[in-house]
Amino acid sequence: MGRVILGGKEVIMSMHKEEVLELVRQLPDEVDVEEVIYRLYLREKLAAAEADIAAGRTLSPEEVREQARTWRQ
Numbered sequence: 279m280g281r282v283i284l285g286g287k288e289v290i291m292s293m294h295k296e297e298v299l300e301l302v303r304q305l306p307d308e309v310d311v312e313e314v315i316y317r318l319y320l321r322e323k324l325a326a327a328e329a330d331i332a333a334g335r336t337l338s339p340e341e342v343r344e345q346a347r348t349w350r351q
Contacts, residue, residue: 293321 301317330336337345 293318297321 298318301321302314305314305317
């Protein structure tokens with residue numbers, strides 16, 4: 279499994295080969311390596327967000343506003 283640093287923490291990134299192949303099939307015939315890497319990164323971030331939502335690790339709009347207020351001080 280690949281390990282990368284995202285947001286200052288180590289994250290294990292893993293996908294089934296078929297998922298990677300499907301992602302590649304959806305790309306245009308001519309594509310930069312950076313675009314492929316970005317799409318893989320984006321897919322992993324979206325999967326992590328969906329897992330957070332499913333586990334109830336979310337904030338209400340009011341909680342977000344309250345946290346943002348402390349950033350401005």
